[in-house]
Amino acid sequence: MSWSGRLAVLWPGTTAEDEAGTEPDPRFTFANERTFLAWSRTALALVVAGLAIVQLLPPFPGVPAGRHLLGVPLIVLGAVLAVVAYAEWVRNQRALRRGEPLPRSVMPWILAATIAGMAVISAIVLLIEATR
């Protein structure tokens, strides 16, 4: 899919025009909607975690930017996750209407990379703090 096509997916009108295929089993529609909502809550949890790290933790001695280093990426990734969740919901709904196989999801990869990245940053911050 081209970049403009990917961006167009993010505008709600484009799915309304997509009347190709037939209305899928309502249970599938509901399941797709629940998946979107579950990812939305995951995104909100990332935002809460990032905010709590920056605002509520005491500063790391020796690493003044440590809290922002951990918190800001979490908040940004929360926003990214919410947008990707919507794009995937649109793609899945389209595939369901047309009876095509569901496209592979990139969300688990994004989440796994986020958690791994945060773990590495946490380890580095703690090591720097310990050596001071």
Added chain:
Amino acid sequence: MTRDPATPAADDDPEERDPGLARERTSLSWTRTAISFGALGGVLLKVNVISGLIILAITPLVWQLGRLSARGASRAAGPNATRLWLITVSIVAVSLIALLVAVFGRAAPGGLRLR
């Protein structure tokens, strides 16, 4: 339900008997999402009162979106897409508020501790 419960059919899947369960689960999922918004609003309230109040004000709107969804989700994808799109837009907006508060806000270390 007219079927005799003592003689279940071979395809006795609760989903087959009552697709309303899917609707119910989706409705509960919307409730959890609204509660998540409320929780985030509560956390922000501790840090920055105005931002917290903005997000707490979004919470009943999310709740209302969920109730609309439960009524008419079997219609075409159009109206449904707009509802889910609104959720996405609110999460992105909330992330921006959180980012501003995180970068420019006054930190309150130990803010969750009892005084």
